Amino acid sequence: MFLGKVIGSVWSTQKETGMENLKLLIVQPIDWQETEGGQTVIAADRIGAGVGERVIVSRGSVARSLFQEKNVPVDAVIVGIVDSFEIAEDE
Incomplete structure (x- = not known):
């Protein structure tokens, strides 16, 4: 898993079977300081995240396992929207 920021959406009128009505978002990986890092990914979203x-x-394969009884060609899926997080400071 990784932390990311949604930076855009992808629209596609032609999709593989099993991907109908599946929202796709562009996600930029970020670190705990919200510094961008790594390659952007297209992730399936079933929980309603936004830009x-x-x-x-x-x-x-863990991402695909969320689609029970469907063989969906998905490599990444959004599993949570982050409200906040806390990092312990070293003393």
């Missing part, structure tokens, strides 16, 4: 929101993204 500008921080999200938790899961990748790989």
